[in-house]
Amino acid sequence: MPETILKVKNLSVVIDGKEKIIENLSFEVKKGEFFIILGPNGAGKTTLFKALLGLIPYQGEIIWSKKDIKFGYLPERLSPSEFKKLPISVKDFYKFKNVSEEKISKILKSVGLGEKRFLEKNPSDLSSGQFQRMLIGWALVGDPDVLFFDEPTTGIDIGGEKTIYSLLEKFWQEKNLTILLITHDLNIVYGRATNVLCLYKKGICSGPPKEVLTPDTLETLYSDKIKFYKHKH
């Protein structure tokens, strides 16, 4: 039985002293899980990530299995244009993590950006898919125990999306990582998640997707009728 890496008890997050974004949420994540957080826009998914990463204040308990646990984080909607205002290369960006050039090349190669020309490029000159892969590589620097990915395929075409999810799965298996992923893509949820947390301010459901993601649960979650179509093979 894998050890519990994260225990969340009665978590509540209030923004500006008024609006409750997350209310009394409790769940657990085991080491090595591919854990997906599902919910409509405004459900509190990104806020949950920020609370887990210690970026915002919260009430309740967030207990990690060890104190010096290392995180890798890919935030939602980090725009390439943020890099455009500076003469910064991919190599410069990776050096912010005090990593050797040899290691930078190795990581970039592992995310499919191994050619030397990528090192000197400004990240804003990469394609959307390349940019997201560069960020995935950046999150992997320092051998994290847990990776947080907040909608990593937003704005990417279907081919690029497939590449990114394959990469995540590859790293998850090779490095025995725990992955926490926010996505709206139900195919990914059913195909890859070990467990899913349905969130709409409170926890609506939690468990293996095929067991807990029933049409009724999805209707409660998205306030709409959801129909399933089974593929015939």
Next chain:
Amino acid sequence: MPSQFILGLITASFIGGVAGYLGSLMISKRMALVGGPLGHLALPGVALSLIYHYNIFLGALLSISLGAVIIWWLKTRTKLSIEALTGLVFAAGVALGFVILPLSQAEEALIGDITKVNPIDTILAVILGLVIFFVIKKIYQKMVLLEISEDLAKTEGVNVKRYNLIYLTSLALMVALEVKIVGILLTAALFIIPAASARNLSTTLGRYSLGSLIIGMVSAILGMFLFKLTHIPAGPLIILVNTSVFIISIFLKSE
């Protein structure tokens, strides 16, 4: 005893170089015009220094610090944006400065006077310049990361409030130093123009930050030599040399 010109040259080159280096972060932070209001805020303090004959640096620093505290205090008591409050306070500062300052002494406050630099000013410029340079060098990468994504920076252990405070304090100190050589009107230019030129000529962060420093320093030195030749006030000459370098950089643009 070094000559007046040598004192001015050392003072101007240190201030020009470090201001350029600080400016390279200012451009990326879209704070390009902050140096202007900060300079204007210095006027009441500079006016008092000129009237009562104490060091302009101290007067400017006191005045800028007081202005910053007033902006912060107003921010906690109104819903106005920081830009609107800065505009309000700096305009009031300029008005107050001209009420205090006799018109005969206004020129020195507005465009600086390098001929009045004394050995204490030079020592102050060198020591503070070096301290600010090394402090900013230490946090430079984190400040850039903060600019790219506050969340990413926080996960890398950046204390946002502390880093911003260090940066703003360095800016305030630098503006107070600049007033002596370029006056309150041209403080922003010493930050912005060298960095803008280096931005045109660089593709990597290292070259950009170093380039901003070198361009700021070399422009100040050239401006000082032009001052020696023409006896036109050094402050405006330094800014015009910087502007010329910027124009040249447009034609040499690297991307």
